[in-house]
Amino acid sequence: MMFIAEESKLDSGKYTTNSQSIQFGPWYISYDVSCILPSVCSTKVVCERDDDQFCQFCVYCKELNIPHFPDMVFPKNILNLSHASGACINFNPLDALKRVSSRVQAIEVSCAEAWQESRPDAEKKKQNFDWTFSTDYKGTLNDKIVVEPTDEKINFEVLKKKDQILFYQDLTLFEDELHDHGISKLSVKIRVMPSYWYVLLRYFLRVDDVLVRSHETRMFHMLDSNYVLREFTAKESRASDLNMPTTQMKEADDVVVFLPVKHIETEKLIINFET
Template identity: 45%
Template sequence: MMIHGFKSSKQDFTFGPWKVTAAKTHIMKSADVEKLAEEMHMPCLPEMMFGDNILRLQHDSGFGIEFNAIDALKCVNKQQGMLKVACAEEWQESRSESEHSKEILKPYDWTYTTDYKGTLIGDTLKFNVVPTTERIDTEKLKAREQIVFFEEVLLFEDELHDHGVSSLSVKIRVMPSSFFLLLRFFLRVDNVLIRMNDTRLYYDTQKNFMLREYTSKESKISSLRNVPPPLFTEPNEIAQFLSPRETIYEKLEFPELLDSAPATMQESSSIQPQES
């Protein structure tokens, strides 16, 4: 849990042709949150909405990827799927005495579950996203290498009327030879379920692409009877006990930077990306 009484900060860190920008500021004012909720056609937004917080990775030539709360909330199911309705009813039954229980059945996903994987940025050049069989080398990440930059940015958090937590945060560590980023959506609805959507982004400075892995896991509390309850509040600890639901493996290929290359070559390379 982050301490919410922090001072605003904006850090820029440059390594090679890349610049990491991490901006952390205060919770959005309620008037701004209400206006944003209206624009997004949602009855309400998370209690702690850090709309101006951002983590951005940008190449000298303009392309890159950033992580922000507003784009993440655009990926929330506005109409609320069947699973969520069932979950809400289960939640309502377990909290029938709660004054807020009726609110849960509003037609939106009150858990703010998002499958957001970042926002690609760039005016003329952007990453080319393709499926891949390559995987992030987790063993290499375990190697002791100097961390030259580290930052964690909270994008939103909601305590679900004191009956759980829904949060989205992103952290990055930069080493001399690579960087590793983790965007994590974590949901715990007390007595009902735990859900975790992780996006991992890895870049080796010797390569002309990044690897992006998205994994969604979820388990009902009733199926976690053998897990010590204190772990329910520790995302890093509970992750291994959750059931995998979805995995997406992608390669974020750098756009063709050579202006001298014929346009036809650039077009064909974007249709049939070269495997490294």
């Protein structure tokens, strides 16, 4: 059985959320799309009460250990895949930002060295967190899923077939222009075909004239199987090693294929029917 439903709703935080869902075999797949996280508390009187009721901004302040957030965070942009067994795979910006380091040595922009040389007596300012918001987030799983390493690979020949697309969405979870020195963006795409579903979660970083980085998580599930293949790939290169002008690196798809692979791992997410 398969059906597609659309819904527009206003939640308690006064977010207008547009949703769409599809029933695909034992999977209920849905996504929500909404607006940007406010830059200040929107319900101060409510958030100051001691009853665990907080606006989205205060939730992020309490949950995250970083001094500030990306320019654009979409707290209600969520992709959810729920199996009839109770297993659930979820992609959301809050869990992704929890993977940002608060103690990493910061990447310097290309103009920093020239600035320091022109001001030899100036104290070098240190960043105490990863201002690029680099994250190795691979999705959020519940306890109905068992993760095991595997040598099985995603069959990309299946993905190349020109089958009918039953369901598709591309969600931005967060984005930051790094004070006009590049781009840091996390997005997730879902594609449902007649015999499988496929997800691409991509973190893309470009620090102009310094560094390009990509963390990609792919999930692939054939409809009649009891597991999901998850492949995580980390790629990175110094900008000077790419022999590409910055103008040709505006979009992730333009440059990711040229980045050397630093790390790759493949896992099986097995649906646990016994827990």
